[in-house]
Structures are given as structure tokens and as C-alpha cells.
Amino acid sequence: MSATAGQRLSRMLALVPWLVAHPGVTITETARHFGITEKELEDDLWLVILCGVPGYMPDQLVDIDFWDDGRISVIEPLTLTRPMRLSHDEALTLLIALRVMAQIPGLDDHESVLSCIAKLERTIDSHTQTDIVDVSSTVSPQVSALLNSNQKSALAITYTSGSDDRESQRIIQPRRTFSVDGIVYVDAYCYSAEAFRTFRLDRITDANEVDTPHEVPEFEQTGSDQTSASWDVILDLAPSARWIVDVHGADVLSTEPYRVRLTAFSQAWAARLVMSLQGAATVVEPASLRAAVLESAREARLAYP
Amino acid sequence: MERVNRTERLLNLVIALMATQQPMPRAQIRQQIPGYDGNDVAFERKFERDKDELRSMGIPLHTFVDPGGEVLGYRILSSEYALPDLELTHAERAAMSLAAHAWRDAVAGPLAGHALLKLDSAMDPSMIPDTLPAHLTAREAALLPLMTALRSQRDVTFSYQRADEDTPTTRTVSPWGLRVAQGAWYLVGFDQGRQGMRTFRLSRIRESVELVGTGRTVDPPEGFVLGVDTPADPVTPATLAIVDGHATSLRRRSTSSVETDVYDISSADLNRLTIDVCAASPGVIALAPPELVTQVCRALDEIIAAHTDDR
Numbered sequence: 247m248s249a250t251a252g253q254r255l256s257r258m259l260a261l262v263p264w265l266v267a268h269p270g271v272t273i274t275e276t277a278r279h280f281g282i283t284e285k286e287l288e289d290d291l292w293l294v295i296l297c298g299v300p301g302y303m304p305d306q307l308v309d310i311d312f313w314d315d316g317r318i319s320v321i322e323p324l325t326l327t328r329p330m331r332l333s334h335d336e337a338l339t340l341l342i343a344l345r346v347m348a349q350i351p352g353l354d355d356h357e358s359v360l361s362c363i364a365k366l367e368r369t370i371d372s373h374t375q376t377d378i379v380d381v382s383s384t385v386s387p388q389v390s391a392l393l394n395s396n397q398k399s400a401l402a403i404t405y406t407s408g409s410d411d412r413e414s415q416r417i418i419q420p421r422r423t424f425s426v427d428g429i430v431y432v433d434a435y436c437y438s439a440e441a442f443r444t445f446r447l448d449r450i451t452d453a454n455e456v457d458t459p460h461e462v463p464e465f466e467q468t469g470s471d472q473t474s475a476s477w478d479v480i481l482d483l484a485p486s487a488r489w490i491v492d493v494h495g496a497d498v499l500s501t502e503p504y505r506v507r508l509t510a511f512s513q514a515w516a517a518r519l520v521m522s523l524q525g526a527a528t529v530v531e532p533a534s535l536r537a538a539v540l541e542s543a544r545e546a547r548l549a550y551p
Numbered sequence: 552m553e554r555v556n557r558t559e560r561l562l563n564l565v566i567a568l569m570a571t572q573q574p575m576p577r578a579q580i581r582q583q584i585p586g587y588d589g590n591d592v593a594f595e596r597k598f599e600r601d602k603d604e605l606r607s608m609g610i611p612l613h614t615f616v617d618p619g620g621e622v623l624g625y626r627i628l629s630s631e632y633a634l635p636d637l638e639l640t641h642a643e644r645a646a647m648s649l650a651a652h653a654w655r656d657a658v659a660g661p662l663a664g665h666a667l668l669k670l671d672s673a674m675d676p677s678m679i680p681d682t683l684p685a686h687l688t689a690r691e692a693a694l695l696p697l698m699t700a701l702r703s704q705r706d707v708t709f710s711y712q713r714a715d716e717d718t719p720t721t722r723t724v725s726p727w728g729l730r731v732a733q734g735a736w737y738l739v740g741f742d743q744g745r746q747g748m749r750t751f752r753l754s755r756i757r758e759s760v761e762l763v764g765t766g767r768t769v770d771p772p773e774g775f776v777l778g779v780d781t782p783a784d785p786v787t788p789a790t791l792a793i794v795d796g797h798a799t800s801l802r803r804r805s806t807s808s809v810e811t812d813v814y815d816i817s818s819a820d821l822n823r824l825t826i827d828v829c830a831a832s833p834g835v836i837a838l839a840p841p842e843l844v845t846q847v848c849r850a851l852d853e854i855i856a857a858h859t860d861d862r
Contacts, residue, residue, distance in 0.1 A: 251556075251557040251558045251561060251604070252561075252604050252607070252608060254558045255558050255561045255562055255565075255604075255608070256608055256665065258558070258562060259562075259565070260665070260668045260669055264668070264671060267671060279668075279673060280668065281664070293556065293558060293559055293562070294562070296559060297559060297562045297563045297566060298563070298566060299566055299567055299570045300567055300579075300583035300584065301583075302585070308566075324566055324570065325565075325566050325569035325570050325629065326566070327633075328629075328632075328633035328634055328636075329633070329634045329668075329669040329670075329671075330608075330609065330610065330632060330633070330634060330669065331609070331631075331632065331633065331634040331635070331669075332609075332634065332666050332669060332670075333608070333609035334609070334702045335659075335662055335695070335698050335699065335702065336662050336663070336665060336666035336669070337666065338698060338702070339651075339654060339659045339662050339663040339666065339698075340647065340650050340651060340663060340666050340667075342687070342731075343649075343650035343651065343653035343654060343663070343685055343687060344646070344647075344650045346653065346685045346687065346731075347646070347649065347650060347653070347684055347685045350684055350685065353684055354684075355642055355645070355646060357642075358640070358642040358643045358645070358646040359646050359650075361640075361643055362639075362643050362646045362647055362650070365637045365639070365643070366637075368635075368637075369634065369635060369637065378698075378701040378702070378727075378728045378729060378777070379728065379729045379730070379731070379777075380728060380729070380730040380731075380732075380777040381730075381731050382732075406799045406800060411797070411798055411799050411800055411801075411830070411831060412796060412797065412799060413796070413799045422682070423684075424682065424683070424684050424685065424686070425684065425685045425686065426686045426688070426734065427686070427687060427688055427689070427731055427734040427735065427736075428731040428732055428733065428734065429733060429734050451799075451803065485714075485715040485716065485717070486715045487715075488714040488715055489714035489715065491714065492714065492735075492752065492754055492755065493735075518830045518831070519830075520854075521829045521830050521831075521832055521854060522826045522827075522829050522830035524825070524826070524829055524850035524853055524854065525850060525852075525853025525854045525856065525857045526853075527857075528857040528858060529858065536858055539854065539858055540854075540855065540858040540859065542832060542833055543832065543851045543854040543855045543858070544855060545832075545833040546832035546833035546836070546851055547848070547851045547852070547855065549833070549836045550836075550844060550847070550848045550851070551848075
């Protein structure tokens with residue numbers, strides 16, 4: 247019950263100053279702006295006009311007119327003329343998101359993002375820390391600069407595939423950059439694949455502007471990592487390998503043995519993952535992956551005494 | 552006895568404490584503000600609860616005390632309470648709105664949405680693009696209490712399930728910072744049970760995070776910067792043979808190429824390097840140091856044993 251009273255109070259403390267700033271706004275618009283029903287809004291308004299300064303005579307109460315023509319006018323807001331300052335956590339959530347946005351190269355309105363950060367930081371007490379959250383990304387400065395300078399031009403990129411750690415040369419036409427949980431991506435038309443692809447910026451190791459986007463150079467086939475085909479891989483995991491359940495979003499099928507199913511988009515990727523787990527993961531299915539892992543390990547072992 | 556709604560009592564308290572020129576004494580609050588009727592015990596309980604509620608919302612409610620330690624009264628200073636006018640431009644309001652919407656699927660969504668209302672930057676929902684420039688999806692309930700703990704510099708305790716252990720363990724941690732990296736959220740802090748800096752993945756924190764004690768037991772070391780690995784571990788040189796076209800990320804780390812396809816790299820963590828070499832095998836062969844070669848051989852033997860059919 248107390249959480250509800252607090253939340254409602256908090257809404258009303260925001261509501262009155264907002265109405266002061268928007269004289270004549272309608273009940274419908276206001277309810278939508280605050281994400282509540284018109285009934286809830288009217289209940290809030292009825293409660294607000296019962297409140298005021300001690301004495302509580304008619305001229306000591308908040309006065310709001312909201313019964314004519316569906317519009318709201320604040321006649322006497324008393325002390326409720328300005329919204330409450332942002333709490334530290336409110337300011338921090340906005341700052342985190344703005345800092346993430348500031349790291350996206352080629353974002354439309356980079357300047358406004360930076361000025362928002364500066365203005366928000368000014369509202370926070372100087373003694374409270376804002377450096378308690380780190381959102382640093384690992385995009386190369388060269389790639390950032392190119393996407394910032396002119397997002398319209400085509401780029402020749404060197405891209406390291408996440409699935410088999412091999413490089414490919416591609417020509418892409420960037421369309422949109424975005425970030426998901428701190429990982430920055432670019433949606434682009436890939437002339438090399440003749441289709442739209444999404445690339446992780448931190449895997450673009452080299453980039454240069456090119457004038458003739460229609461000239462498609464020869465490129466090495468890098469496997470099927472970018473196709474949408476996927477298949478299930480079933481693995482048995484020893485304790486030291488169970489972290490992959492979180493990282494790769496695997497489903498746990500049983501705990502004895504600890505058997506999981508995960509979705510793979512390429513055999514090369516799945517084989518690398520299993521090899522990196524150094525025997526703590528055993529491929530149950532598919533048989534082709536099991537055979538490929540065994541063959542890679544045997545071949546590699548021949549190089550050692 | 553007339554029942555006064557708690558929200559109404561709180562709102563009247565806020566308005567009265569902002570309007571008063573002098574700190575308002577307890578007796579006057581009890582007498583004048585509707586909803587504080589009842590006996591002494593009931594009043595004390597309600598008033599303490601209300602003060603806590605207002606302060607937890609971030610309202611700067613001050614207690615004024617005379618030199619003898621006697622409480623004179625309470626007051627909210629408008630200058631501290633009010634959000635200064637940030638004079639946001641139209642474009643800045645749009646940026647604030649997109650920043651708040653980045654959290655729309657996350658636990659901090661309501662917090663960001665409320666901030667947006669205060670800043671009067673909420674955009675019409677139809678103006679918000681489906682594809683946001685930034686998206687933060689943290690659904691971990693631990694995020695909000697950890698933000699509070701970091702702000703107030705308090706220790707926390709929680710149940711942590713390591714991926715490689717069967718049962719969770721209880722950790723008591725002095726929090727130093729939060730990181731979002733590679734799509735996941737992490738807490739960095741000093742683990743008191745293990746007496747060292749540790750990183751915790753928020754998705755592995757089980758149940759709730761509790762704030763404990765009154766302060767932070769261990770502060771970050773001088774010069775600590777979140778996101779920079781400290782302290783630097785001693786670096787071991789290693790040599791790898793890499794087949795052309797393979798293991799690009801390893802080759803890019805090399806400091807020199809002694810001859811074709813042979814690369815020198817330095818690694819602060821041989822176990823990490825073993826993982827990278829195994830992942831890229833047979834495209835990479837470890838040549839030195841001997842510990843690395845031994846570890847890779849052992850790992851390959853394990854992989855072979857795990858995949859050899861003896862059924």
C-alpha cells in the first residue's frame with residue numbers, strides 16, 4: 247500500500263507543474279501523456295484540489311479547473327510550480343542510455359546527445375559519482391570516424407567473422423547504426439553478399455571509403471555465418487563449461503547428465519566453441535559436428551609430441 | 552473519525568513544508584495537517600513512515616536541530632526541491648526521449664519514464680521509432696538495488712550462482728561499479744569473503760540484493776578506473792604458428808612476425824590463450840612457452856577422449 251501512495255504522490259508532484267506549463271491542455275491528452283486512464287487522472291485532480299497549506303480555507307488550496315469542456319487550467323498551484331529534481335537513479339538511467347548513444351558512430355543528432363549529457367550532469371550534486379557505470383565500447387577510432395564523417399558513402403571493410411575468426415573483404419553501404427546492450431552494429435547493404443547484413447562494428451578491423459559502390463571485388467567465401475539457416479546442437483557439459491548456458495542462451499534439457507540444446511548458425515562456429523571448451527563439452531548431436539570436432543582435434547594433436 | 556487518504560496526507564505535508572518560512576515543529580504538523588489524528592504512538596509511527604517515504608523519493612526534507620540537539624522542526628527548501636530549468640531544445644528533448652525509451656524493456660524502464668515526465672520530454676508514442684538507436688534490455692532485478700548501493704556507497708549481500716558450481720554461495724561485496732559490455736551487465740567490486748576484486752554477472756545473482764551495514768567497507772584503490780583491467784598482470788611472451796587465413800584475432804595481437812606464419816604475442820593469461828589456441832586449432836599451433844604447449848596438448852587429448860566412440 248505504501249508503494250502505491252508514494253508512486254501516486256510522485257505522479258501528482260509531476261502532474262501539477264506539467265499542467266502549469268501546458269495551460270488549457272485536455273484531459274485526454276494529459277492522461278495519455280502520463281500513461282494513465284482519464285478516470286485515474288480525474289481522481290488525481292480531485293485529490294489535489296483538496297490539498298493546500300495549513301488552514302485549508304478555500305483560498306489556501308490548490309485550485310484547478312477541469313470540469314469545463316474537458317480542458318484543464320491551473321488557477322493556483324501553490325508551491326507546485328516546478329517538477330521535483332531528478333532522483334540520482336533517474337538521472338543515472340538517462341545518463342547511461344545517453345552515454346551508450348554517444349558511442350554510436352553516425353548517429354543523427356550526436357550534438358544533442360552530448361548537450362543532454364552535459365545538462366544532466368549539471369543537475370546532479372557534484373559530490374555524487376556518475377562514473378559508477380562503464381559503457382565503453384571497443385569500436386576502432388578509424389571505423390567510428392568514417393561512419394561519423396559521412397554515413398552515405400560506401401565502405402570497403404575487412405570483417406572478422408564471429409563464427410570462424412576468418413577475415414573477409416566486403417563493400418558495404420551503411421544504412422543505420424545502433425547499439426544493443428553496449429554492442430554497436432551497422433545495418434548495411436553488402437555488395438559482396440548482394441543482400442542486407444548486420445555487422446558488429448567491433449569486428450570491422452579496417453575500413454576505407456570507396457567511390458564506386460557498384461564495383462564488387464572478388465572475395466573469399468567465409469562460410470555460412472550470415473545466412474539465416476540454423477540448427478540445434480546438443481551438448482553434454484561438465485561444470486566448467488556451464489557458463490555457455492547464459493552466454494549463448496541454451497536450454498537445459500537435463501541435469502544428469504547436464505545436457506543442453508543451443509542454436510547454431512554455422513558448423514564452424516559450433517566447432518570453435520566446443521574446441522575452446524577443452525573437453526568440458528561433448529557433442530551429442532549432430533553427428534557431423536561430433537565428427538568434425540574429433541577430426542580437428544586429432545589433426546591438431548599431430549603437430550605436438 | 553475521518554479517514555484521510557495517505558497520498559493526500561503526504562501531499563499536504565510536502566506543500567506545508569515547502570510553504571513554511573520557519574522549520575515546522577512536530578507539534579504543529581500533528582495539529583495542522585489532516586490525517587495525523589490519533590494517539591501519540593500512532594502519530595509518531597505515521598510521521599516517521601511519511602518522512603522516510605518522502606526522503607526515499609529524493610525529496611530534500613531537512614531536520615533542523617538547535618545547538619543543544621533539540622529538534623526544532625522540518626522544512627523542504629524549494630531551491631533544493633525544484634528541478635532547475637534545463638532549457639532543453641526540441642532536439643534535446645527528442646534525445647532524452649530516445650534515451651529513456653532505450654530502457655523500455657528493462658527493469659529501469661519506469662524510472663527512466665518518470666524522469667522523462669519531469670523533464671517534459673515525453674514524445675508522442677507514435678513518434679518513437681520501432682528501431683531505437685540504443686536498446687538496453689537488462690531484466691535483472693539486481694540492477695536497481697545495485698545502483699542504489701553504489702550511489703549511497705553501501706555494502707551488498709546476495710546469493711551468487713557460479714556457472715561451474717552446483718549451488719549458489721552468499722557473497723558480501725563492496726560495490727565499485729557496474730559495466731555493460733558485450734551484451735551483459737556486470738558488477739565490479741571487492742568480495743569480502745574472497746578478499747579481492749571480483750566481477751559478477753548480474754544474470755547469475757539469485758533472489759534479492761540486500762544492502763547491509765551503514766557504509767562501504769572497502770573503497771576502490773587509488774587510481775581505480777572502471778573498465779580498465781587493474782592491476783596489470785605480468786605478461787608472458789608466447790609464439791604461435793598460424794596457418795594463413797586462420798585465427799585473425801590472434802594474428803592481430805602479434806607484436807612481431809619472426810618468419811612467415813610464425814607470430815610472437817604476449818599474453819597476460821596463459822589459460823585464456825590456451826582457449827584461443829584450442830578454438831582455432833588446427834589452424835594454429837602453439838610453439839612456446841612449454842606450459843602453453845603442455846596445456847594445449849592436454850586440452851586436445853581431452854577433446855579427443857570426449858568424442859571418441861567407445862560405445
